[in-house]
Amino acid sequence: MSQASNRLEKRDQLISTAFSLFYRYGIHAVGINQVIDVAGVAKRTLYHHFDSKEALIAATLVYRDQQFRTWLEARIEQAPPGEGALLAVFDALDDWFNERDEAIMPFHGCFFINTCAEYTDPQNVHHQQCQTHKRLVREMLFRHAYQVNAERADELSQELVFLKEGAIVQAHVMADPQAALVAKGMAKRLLQSYAT
Amino acid sequence: MSQASNRLEKRDQLISTAFSLFYRYGIHAVGINQVIDVAGVAKRTLYHHFDSKEALIAATLVYRDQQFRTWLEARIEQAPPGEGALLAVFDALDDWFNERDEAIMPFHGCFFINTCAEYTDPQNVHHQQCQTHKRLVREMLFRHAYQVNAERADELSQELVFLKEGAIVQAHVMADPQAALVAKGMAKRLLQSYAT
DNA sequence: ACACAAGTAGACAGATCGGTATACATCCAC
DNA sequence: GTGGATGTATACCGATCTGTCTACTTGTGT
Numbered sequence: 082m083s084q085a086s087n088r089l090e091k092r093d094q095l096i097s098t099a100f101s102l103f104y105r106y107g108i109h110a111v112g113i114n115q116v117i118d119v120a121g122v123a124k125r126t127l128y129h130h131f132d133s134k135e136a137l138i139a140a141t142l143v144y145r146d147q148q149f150r151t152w153l154e155a156r157i158e159q160a161p162p163g164e165g166a167l168l169a170v171f172d173a174l175d176d177w178f179n180e181r182d183e184a185i186m187p188f189h190g191c192f193f194i195n196t197c198a199e200y201t202d203p204q205n206v207h208h209q210q211c212q213t214h215k216r217l218v219r220e221m222l223f224r225h226a227y228q229v230n231a232e233r234a235d236e237l238s239q240e241l242v243f244l245k246e247g248a249i250v251q252a253h254v255m256a257d258p259q260a261a262l263v264a265k266g267m268a269k270r271l272l273q274s275y276a277t
Numbered sequence: 278m279s280q281a282s283n284r285l286e287k288r289d290q291l292i293s294t295a296f297s298l299f300y301r302y303g304i305h306a307v308g309i310n311q312v313i314d315v316a317g318v319a320k321r322t323l324y325h326h327f328d329s330k331e332a333l334i335a336a337t338l339v340y341r342d343q344q345f346r347t348w349l350e351a352r353i354e355q356a357p358p359g360e361g362a363l364l365a366v367f368d369a370l371d372d373w374f375n376e377r378d379e380a381i382m383p384f385h386g387c388f389f390i391n392t393c394a395e396y397t398d399p400q401n402v403h404h405q406q407c408q409t410h411k412r413l414v415r416e417m418l419f420r421h422a423y424q425v426n427a428e429r430a431d432e433l434s435q436e437l438v439f440l441k442e443g444a445i446v447q448a449h450v451m452a453d454p455q456a457a458l459v460a461k462g463m464a465k466r467l468l469q470s471y472a473t
Numbered sequence: 474a475c476a477c478a479a480g481t482a483g484a485c486a487g488a489t490c491g492g493t494a495t496a497c498a499t500c501c502a503c
Numbered sequence: 504g505t506g507g508a509t510g511t512a513t514a515c516c517g518a519t520c521t522g523t524c525t526a527c528t529t530g531t532g533t
Contacts, residue, residue, distance in 0.1 A: 104397075105397060107303075107305060107394065107395040107396075107397070109303060109306045189397035190394060190397060193450065194390070194446055195395075195397070197449060197450045198390065198391035198392075198394035198395065199303040199391075199394065200303075201301060201449070208450075211450055212450060212451055212452070239459060242443070242447065243439075243443035243444065243447060243456075243459065243463065244439060245443075246446040247441070249446075250443075250446060251438065251442060254411055254442075255408055255411060255412075256408070260439075263435060263436065263439065267436055271463075274466065
């Protein structure tokens with residue numbers, strides 16, 4: 082094992098461990114000692130890679146943003162372009178909620194919604210990272226909405242975002258395994274009304 | 278000041294103070310000492326009324342559930358029955374998000390969604406209190422949806438819940454003041470498709 | 474060969490956590 | 504008028520928090 086790969090490994094171990102714990106138990110509920118114990122890494126090593134817990138939090142948000150969008154993008158591109166792609170979003174959500182896709186397991190709600198719940202002030206640096214993530218996902222939907230209805234792609238992607246967020250909350254809070262399918266039904270009718 | 282009224286006052290002061298702090302900063306981020314300092318009450322008094330922080334959390338959830346549903350019910354009943362009542366929900370949300378209604382100010386997202394973000398396990402006792410709240414709100418919508426389309430009131434109220442949750446998340450995470458109006462537009466089209 | 478970057482274990486600091494204990498004041502009901 | 508419920512203030516408990524520190528090991532590049 083080379084030094085360089087070890088360096089990256091430890092850093093990534095810390096981020097992925099921190100993410101898993103933060104995601105499951107919430108950020109404030111998880112201490113630095115718990116992170117290093119689970120990651121199997123010395124405290125000194127954590128503070129070598131990150132200035133503070135805040136920096137580690139920021140890194141987990143970047144990590145999850147990348148992971149989530151990569152996953153969703155891949156799921157969407159397996160579907161036919163346009164309407165098919167947009168409906169594929171809800172099939173992807175369905176697999177996420179019901180933990181049928183290893184790439185995105187487990188499901189404990191949206192990490193970014195959850196983080197905003199702990200940092201409610203929109204000026205907070207972590208809250209703003211969450212806004213950035215949501216903006217990037219919206220842009221992804223926009224690109225596909227543009228194929229369906231170029232003129233009204235902004236509206237359409239916005240409304241699909243509402244259905245997506247509603248589904249995530251319903252799936253998590255109510256532990257409703259059907260949430261994505263209900264949202265998909267709504268999306269189908271929405272897409273009909275946008276069909277050119 | 279009588280003993281009885283004092284008794285209730287202190288207990289209620291603690292609950293309403295705890296709610297405000299939990300709502301703004303998150304539950305895990307707020308300590309018992311902060312609650313008693315802001316409430317202006319001795320620690321002994323808190324532990325006289327509540328066995329533990331957990332018990333105080335449970336009480337704030339009951340308090341907010343009551344407050345929120347009373348508020349929403351009142352807002353809905355000012356509108357004409359049926360479709361008007363259901364659309365009034367989104368006008369109410371609009372006032373909530375933009376802090377135009379003193380009875381429900383301030384806005385930091387949905388306390389119950391936020392609480393589920395800190396207690397992600399659906400088996401957790403606080404998470405289940407949140408489910409109960411959401412179920413009761415859904416029942417409120419169901420009663421009015423029943424006036425619009427008795428046969429499909431279940432579906433309709435379910436879909437309106439999705440729009441409501443989507444709007445709350447969008448308003449909070451993205452600090453989007455328009456969220457309720459977007460959802461209202463979607464609800465209007467939804468109601469058209471359910472019109473008998 | 475040696476300097477340096479990255480790692481280890483673990484003690485420690487100072488603050489804060491939830492919760493308990495002590496000692497005393499107030500007020501109402503019986 | 505006394506007992507019990509409710510309140511005050513404050514000290515204290517053991518645990519845990521984030522973050523620092525010492526002392527040592529390991530592997531790489533020059």
